[in-house]
Amino acid sequence: MVCVHLERPAVLPEIAERAAALLADYGASDEAVLDVVFGRARPQGRLPFELPRSMEAVRAARPDVPNDTADPVFPHGHGLEL
Template identity: 45%
Template sequence: MSVTVYMVRPAILTHLQDKVGALLGNLGVSDTTLFDVLTGKAGPEGKLPFELPSSMDVPHDTAHPLYPTAHGLRY
């Protein structure tokens, strides 16, 4: 299962990480572009502009984020 999450700021996604095959952070792309990536018409690429915290308990834990700033793909 693939999940896309629309984000305008960091989100806690720890609960999804081990339950999905693909986790896509949507930072404002169009529905058409997202569909093209999901169907393989276009390759996914991008880097996170911010880190995603691993927990709400420590939302500013820069030592152990779920995904660090600039995490991402390029094909």
């Protein structure tokens, strides 16, 4: 289980490939994160941006167009719903 605090998009394909589970945190308390990790709460939410596959993809993307990287690891809106 890997928990990544996302203030902005991150390049983390190696982590995503090797982790049994990947949890994105946007400022949740430690208690709330641990409630999800230990099954006391259900994870939910959607990415507000895409997570690019590489820095090369970031450099090739147009800076004025959101969600413009080629083949993102996780696209905008990826996540879980209840």
